[in-house]
Amino acid sequence: CDKFQVSNDNPDVALSLDNNPELLLTNVERNSIRRAVGDAWSEGNLMAQYGARIVFTSFDLFDWGDQSGTWDTYYLAIRDAQVLEDIAVARENTSYEGVSIILQSWMFHILTDMWGDIPYTEAVQAKSENPIYSPAYDSQETIYDGLLADLKAANELLSGSNLPAIKGDILYDGDLEKWRKFANSLRLRVALRLSEVQPDKAKSVIAEIFNAPETYPIFTSNDDNAALQFLGANPNAHPVTEESVYRVGSYNEYRIAETLVGLLEDFEDPRLAFLADPTANSVNQGAPRIEGMQNGIVDGPAYEYKGGDAFLSKFNINYFYYQPNTNEGRLMVYSEVAFILAEAAQRGWISSDAQMHYEDGVRANFAYWGVDLPEDYLNRTGVAYDDQLETIINQKYIALFYTDYQGFNEFKRTGFPHTIQPGPDAFYNTYPSRFEYPSKEGALNEANRQTAIGRQGPDEITTKVWWEN
Amino acid sequence: QRTVNGTVTSAADNQPLIGVNVYEKGTSSGTITDLDGNFTIQVADENASLVFSYVGFTEQEVALNGRTQIAIALAEGVTLDEAVVTALNITRDEKSLGYALQQVSGDDVSAVNGSNFVSTLAGRAAGVNVVSNGQASGSASVVIRGMSSLSSNNQPLFIVDGIPINNETDTRTSTNGIADNMHLDYGNGAAEINPDDIASVSVLKGANATALYGSRAANGAIIITTKSGKNRKGIGVEVSSKTTFESMLAGPEYQREYGQGKNFDFAFVDGYGNGTFDGVDESWGPRLDGTLRAQHDSPTANGLRGGDVHGLDFILGSSGVDLNRRGAIQPTPFDDPGDPVKNFMENGRTLINNISFFGSNDNGNFRVSYTNFDNTGILPNTDLRRNTVTFSGDYDLSDRLRVSAKANYIRSESDNRPVNGYGTESVMYLFIWWGQNVSTESLRDYWQRGLEGFQQFNYNYNYHDNPYFTMYENTNALSKDRIIGNLSATYDITDDLSLMLRGGTDMFSEYRFIKRAYSTQRFPNGQYREDKVNFRETNIDFLLSYKKQVNDDWFVSANFGGNQMQRKNHFQGISANKLLIPGVYSFTNADGPLVQSISRPEQQINSLYAFAQVGYKSMLYLDLTARNDWSSTLPEANNSYFYPSASLSAVLTEMFDVPSSSALSFAKLRLGWAQVGSDTDPYRLSDPFFFGSTPWGNNATASPSNTLPNFDLKPEIQTSVEVGADLRFFNGRIGLDATYYNTVSKNQILAIDLPHSSGKTSRVINAGKIENQGVEILLSLNPIRTSSGFNWNTMFNFGLNRNKVLELPDGVDQYVYGGNGITLVAKEGGSLGDMWGTGLKRVEDPNSPYYGEIIFNDGLVQQDNTLRKLGNYNPDFTLGWMNELSYKNFSLSFLFDGRQGGELLSRTRLIAATSGNVVETLWGRAPEFGGAHPGITDSGISYIDESTGETKTDGVIGDGVMEVTDDNGNVIGYTENTVDKPANAYHNNRYRRNNESEGIYDATFIKLREARLSYTLPKSVLGNTFVNSLRISLIGNNLLLWAKEFNHGDPELLSFGGGRYIPGVENATVPSTRSIGFSVNVGF
Structure with missing residues (x-):
């Protein structure tokens, strides 16, 4: 009786991808970058006050929730990347191995910046021989050390001359030299974040990279950008466009924030006219102008701010919404690398011309958006290089627009732009630092979560992460 | 003659x-x-x-x-030898049964409802909880004796003439990567069994009754016996015709005072927010007082409508509006067009016509029937048509050999099935938002002029689809062919021993065609999707039966049988998420890659079983059953599982020789113990990679499974005990039947959650223990029977079930098994159906005089995100009251049905309170609605808003307290809240959709479920005509609803998901219907 004419093996799945690791690579890149881009729009831009909401403003009031969707997506993508890495190691394919490590590092870095201590060394091992269902949390310090080491290792893996080719790479189309540059550039970003807590380590890593460009190539132009060009049709279009499921009304709930408008207006910066549309009312009146929305106003009054939605500017709707893929999914672009070097030089960590790097960064960002740099721009008040960190970070802040949580994290690290302040109705007077752990961690991994809380402080959004201290 | x-x-x-x-x-x-x-x-x-x-x-x-x-x-007396249909379609005397079974006659299931016999069980069968929406074409969901499984759907097994049929609605869809289509109600599978062809329905409630069906009937079984040609010499003909009209029973309660906009202001420019609050899809705008305002349907200087805003070059790809083409708007009165849902809903109509031919001779009988079902729904342009042909035949080939054949062919078709739930494809979603100045009539002409086929016309372009556009352009068609049938042969080897062989099948092929037009919010370039389901289940049985009346006292029967069940359920969905040319719904018109998904589960269960009955002097009956199943879905080591049952029936009135003069005419006790095992779903024993539904250009994708399999899965085991009594008094004029049961399910196959940081989202285990215990009482009375011919029979049925989660797996302190607005959490000591959610900060100090009050901060409630138990959706008890009155040729029957207790979460209330549309939001908008609180100014009519300096007449001072703090900011006490907030800000904050506590209602209700008034023509009138019988009836279904608390619809009808109604949460579901009509039955 235990003979069956049917099979219990699903005919529509694969039991092994040992010969097709590229299917995993494409999946990791697509899922993680879509998440980063979606989060940048709906959370990161608000947290950095690039944008503000006119309705459903609770997020702007610092009701951040636990952002479990972000946590979940990255951990599953890290899981996928680790499966890819395992296959690569077993096949001695250093190319897939290196690329997988870089992607994991990029995601882990976002996770630890936003939550602090997180599962890292024990993460994604539910399927291993000795399965871990409740991974321990590592201290952020441990994680940073791990990221710096991993990215260095990835650089080495990708430094050989006879690297096997990879397929399925939608970010760099298999250009391993660019992956190597991304690894080192990302390592600069990670290292710089330690400027307040471990300045010596930050300095030595940045100097190590800067002083050996042959060993540690980094981005040298916008051609090297880690930025994904989406496709024209769902589900591979940019996730925040008409092509995807965003209704125009959902897009219209977001407006450019006063903070960003203020900064750009101070510099009479032409990037403002690119990033935002003039208000509908001003267009009707025949005198187009851009008006920012204030962050952190309670629902109701928020919708009446300055007279309502016709009196507030949207982000450039033709570029950011109606086109399925003009807007790229930015992981890291060249201008950020230039600003990192500018800061390192300004701090005296590397022997180089801070002003040159700074101006390089500004030029690269204008070029990135296709906005002409006014001739006098680099001499304008507030823009002209003055050996002040604030000047560098203000431009870096503009350049980090719509890039996961980078603008917010740089604000946390430096306090610039100083115009970022909690809104009038915000639930906290101090600017929050991190996300609460997902409620599922509390339900399913509580002991480890408590250990992290004991180390880091209460599980609240105002608790600072290690590198802020 | x-x-x-x-x-x-x-x-x-x-x-x-x-x-x-x-x-x-x-x-x-x-x-x-x-x-x-x-x-x-x-x-x-x-x-x-x-x-x-x-x-x-x-x-x-x-x-x-x-x-x-x-x-x-x-002679007065009671007929106790009532034959009922039990498991395996064995007809037995009811008094010999050691378990509860309730049988409903075919007349009862077809007389009034006629469309979905499952919903007619509501109020008729104790312990049976039915949820349906009353729409002639809608689904019904049944749970018998409570939910016993955390992992399965808890639906009973449906069996037609001995063959299990599929009652599932297939909910697999082709995901298109991002924008999945919303839930459609395709009807539950059993609803396709035509009520006019049903002779009887037996409800097998407990494990004793269903033990012979094994695992698949762990949640009870519903046994349908179709009509045959028995009892009719020669050939008879019956014709029945039913016509009913459906209308909405209950919908949301809207405010009718304020229209679209914000801040009491509104003027339409383009519906994108470039006018005065015209991007707002909410009703916080001006009074509906007839003031002239520019609106979407106001005429323009160029002869168009205000909402005809898009430029003609839009067709070529420009997204812009062209206000010059449209012309200046000539304002029109801003007034009240009436309740939008009532205005939008139409009268539904259902026609059911049946003709059957039947007859018998000495050697056999037959019945052939044809039924045409034709329904149009209350939502515009929705329908369902069904043609059913059935054949039933029995023939004695010899003295010892009988053959029988049963076949149903059912063809179902629909041009459009309604979308249910919260999202843009559902019109009920639109009406949660909405501007109350907008007349639905103004949207009937749903294309922008000059842009027909390209761009819809609407009152708001930011978020919504025009409801008529949704119903007429974005259709969800269906075409399904289904065959249910079996062939059997029985050979009497000796007078006592017989062998039955039977093969049966339920197979269907279903096509679904989903169209989305250009300019649909979620599919701006249209969409076309085809889903194909091919289902086939075959059952092959044998049964060897031995029956012997040993002597006057002893009766013995012994049976040995086997069953092989095979099921294949193939699904393929393909979707083009962008169309090149509008209005051409074909994959050849796809712009970009097609998205497809496939799933092909297969399953087989082999079974051997034996059962025996011993009867002594028609006073004691003992039943024993034993069954072993082998399932293809379990690991080889555990794929065989055995379960027994035993039950005893003792007729006390026979045993103790109760005198016939006694008030007690009959007494029987029942006692039973039973086990049932269950297997699991196919394909749970591997850890594969799943392919993505669509490649990135030429790059295909794949991802590991998120579920960690368990290679040592064991079957689930359910053990139940049942005791009952059947008592009849005064020659049967009073009958009382009571049952107590206790069921414990253990070794549940659960996918328990893992933290995502572990790299998997769940892990399959065998664990958990859930208990259901309950009482079912049936009380039947014949209180009046007069010599003038008046007769009144009445029956009450009462069902009570208590569920308890006894054990969860080690290390798991809660198991989340669902949620939709609320979270369904099983905790040890809790009950299935417990709804958890978040709410408001309240005073927690029990010693405070303000204990339990809401704490306001600056006039606004504060969210408290700690999950707390908000209620349980299961009723405390259910009650049905059935009545049959007859007088001469008239008869009247009516059925009340209700539930006491249980809670529901209304998402309509929560969300439509933030959109200013429900009646609750009037509070504080003006002095006559409690605004401008007298504490604010001396006048009591207006006050100065401190932040703006404006004079306002609206404002809410919430009922609750504010914290009193010392100099260090520590809370030292509370005082009455005195801070005034604009009504919009107050309601928006209070009813945020994740403040689930603010949307909880007591779900108690009573319904007049059915009523029928019939007149049977007397023989004297029919005389010697060729007409044998004629009955005319007025019929009504879902006639009246009284809800204790819920004011936004039918508390029975809740959210829709997984192909059926899910209790607990009301979530923009299509309203339930009331149906009234007439029927004619003629026999020849």
């Missing part, structure tokens, strides 16, 4: 009996006695026998022996 006349009297008092059923044995020819107890009947020949039956009297059979005049005296 000859005519027989006669009189029927009561043996006790010689009074005439009125309404006695008289029929010729072996035929369907019959009549009832008139006011004087007289009857006239046509019989076939002089040797015919007549059968007389009457409630409370012993049935009597009389051979005519040539007589044409006959007088009969019926």
Whole structure:
């Protein structure tokens, strides 16, 4: 009786991808970058006050929730990347191995910046021989050390001359030299974040990279950008466009924030006219102008701010919404690398011309958006290089627009732009630092979560992460 | 043919009996006695026998022996030898059963409802909880004796003429990567069984009753027996016709004072927010006082409408508006067009016409029937059409060999099935938002002029689809062919021993065609999707039966059988998420790659079983069953599982020789113990990679499974105990049937959650223990039976179930098994159906005089995100009250049905309170609605808003307290809240959709579920015409609803998901309907 004419093996799945690791690579890149881009729009831009909401403003009031969707997506993508890495190691394919490590590092870095201590060394091992269902949390310090080491290792893996080719790479189309540059550039970003807590380590890593460009190539132009060009049709279009499921009304709930408008207006910066549309009312009146929305106003009054939605500017709707893929999914672009070097030089960590790097960064960002740099721009008040960190970070802040949580994290690290302040109705007077752990961690991994809380402080959004201290 | 006349009297008092059923044995020819107890009947020949039956009297059979005049005296008594259909379609005397079983006649399931017999079980069967929406084409969901499994859907097994059928609605869809289509109600599978073809429905509630069906009936079984041609000599014809009209029963309660906009202001420019609050899809705008305002339907200087805003170059790809083409808007009165849902809903209509031919001779019988079902729904442009042909035949090939064949062919078609739930494809979603100044009529012409086929016309372009555009352009069609049937042969090897062989199938092929037009919010360039389901289940059985009346005292039967069940359920969905040319719904018109998904589960269960019955002197009956299943879905080591059952029936009135003069006419005790095992779903024993539904350009994708499999899965085991009593008094005029049961399910196959940081989202385990215990009581009364012919039978049924989660897996302190707005959490000591959610900060100090009050901060409530138990959606108890009254040729029946207790979460209330549309949001908008609180200014009419300096007349001061703090900011006490907030800000904050506590209602309700008034034409009128019988009825379904608390719809009808109604959460579901109509039944 235990003979069956049917099979219990699903005919529509694969039991092994040992010969097709590229299917995993494409999946990791697509899922993680879509998440980063979606989060940048709906959370990161608000947290950095690039944008503000006119309705459903609770997020702007610092009701951040636990952002479990972000946590979940990255951990599953890290899981996928680790499966890819395992296959690569077993096949001695250093190319897939290196690329997988870089992607994991990029995601882990976002996770630890936003939550602090997180599962890292024990993460994604539910399927291993000795399965871990409740991974321990590592201290952020441990994680940073791990990221710096991993990215260095990835650089080495990708430094050989006879690297096997990879397929399925939608970010760099298999250009391993660019992956190597991304690894080192990302390592600069990670290292710089330690400027307040471990300045010596930050300095030595940045100097190590800067002083050996042959060993540690980094981005040298916008051609090297880690930025994904989406496709024209769902589900591979940019996730925040008409092509995807965003209704125009959902897009219209977001407006450019006063903070960003203020900064750009101070510099009479032409990037403002690119990033935002003039208000509908001003267009009707025949005198187009851009008006920012204030962050952190309670629902109701928020919708009446300055007279309502016709009196507030949207982000450039033709570029950011109606086109399925003009807007790229930015992981890291060249201008950020230039600003990192500018800061390192300004701090005296590397022997180089801070002003040159700074101006390089500004030029690269204008070029990135296709906005002409006014001739006098680099001499304008507030823009002209003055050996002040604030000047560098203000431009870096503009350049980090719509890039996961980078603008917010740089604000946390430096306090610039100083115009970022909690809104009038915000639930906290101090600017929050991190996300609460997902409620599922509390339900399913509580002991480890408590250990992290004991180390880091209460599980609240105002608790600072290690590198802020 | 000859005519027989006669009189029927009561043996006790010689009074005439009125309404006695008289029929010729072996035929369907019959009549009832008139006011004087007289009857006239046509019989076939002089040797015919007549059968007389009457409630409370012993049935009597009389051979005519040539007589044409006959007088009969019926003795009071109760007929206990009622035959009922049990598992494996074995007909048994009810008194021999050691478990509860409730049978509903075919007439009851078809008389009023006629479309979905499942919903007619509501209120009729104790312990059976049915949820349906009353729409002629909608689904019904059934749970018997509570939810016993965390992992399965808890639906019973449906069996037609011995063959299990599929009652699932297939909810697999082709995901298109991002924007999945929303839930559609395709109807539950069993609803396709035509009620006019049903002879009876048996509800097997507990494990004892269903033990022979094994795992698949762990949640009970519903056994449908279809009509045959038995009891009719020669050929008979029956025609029935039913016409009903459906209208909305209950919908949301809207405010009718304020229209679209914000801040009491509104002027339409383009519906994108470039006018005065015209991007707002909410009703916080001006009073509906007839003031002239620019609106979407106001005429323009260029002869267009305000909402005709898009430029003609839009067709070529520009997204812009062209206000010059549209022209200046000429304002129109801003007033109240009436309740949008009532205005939008239409009258539905259902026609059901049936004709059947049937007959028998000495060797066999047959029945052929054809039914046409034709429904149009209350939502515009929704329908369902069904044609059913059935055949039933039995034939004795020899003295020892009988063959039988049953077949149903069902073809269902629809041009459009309604979308249910919260999201842009559902019109009920739109009406949660909405501007109350907008008349639905203004949207009927749903294309922008000059842009027909390209761009819809609407009152708001930011978020919504025009509801008529949704119903007429974005259709969800269906075409399904289904065959259910079986062939069987029984051979009597000896007089006592017989062998039955049977093969049966339920197979269907279903196509679904989903169209989305250009300019749909979620599919701006249209969409076309085709889903294909191919289902086939076959069952092959044998049964060897031995029956022996050993002597006068002892009866023995022993049976041995086997079953092989095979099921294949293939699904393929393909979707083009962008169309090149609007209006061409074909994959050849796809712009970009097609998205497809496939799933092809297969399953087989082999079974061997045995059962035996021993009867002693019709007073004691013992039943024993044993079954072993082998399932293809379990690991090889654990794929065989055995489970037994035993039950005992003791007829006390026989055992103890109760005198016939006693008030107690009959007493029986039942006792049973049973186990049932269950397997799991196919394909759970591997850890594969799944392919993505669409490649990135030429790059395909794949991802590991998120579920960690368990290679040592064991079957689930359910153990239940049942005791019951069947008591009848005063010759059956009072009957009481009570049952207590206790069911414990353990080794549940659960996918328990893992933290995502572990790299998997769940892990399959065997664990958990869930108990259901409950009481079912049926009380039947025949309180009035007069000599003038008035008779009233009434029956109450009561069901109570208590569920308890006894154990969860080690290390798991809660198991989340669902949620939709709320979270369904199982915790040890809790109950299934517990709803958890978040709410508001309240005073938690029990010593404070303000204990429990809401704490306001600056006039606003504060969210407290800690999950707390908000209620349980299961009722405390359910009650049904069935009545049948008859007088002469009239009969009236009606059924009330209700539930006490249980909670529901209304998402309509929560969300439509933030959109200013429900009546609750009037509070504080103006002085007459409690605004401008008298504490604010001396006038009591207006106040100065401190932040703006403006004079306002609206404002809410929430009922609650504010914290009093010391200099260090520590809370030292509370004081009454005095801070005033604009009504919009207050309601928006209070009813945020994740403040679930603010949307909880007591779900208690009572419904007049069914009513029927019938008139049967007397024989004297029909005389010697060729018409044998004629009955005309007025019928009504879901006629009245009284809800204790819920004011936004039908508390029975909750959210829709997984192909059926899910209790607990009301979530923009299509309203339930009331149906009224008439039926005609003619027999020839």
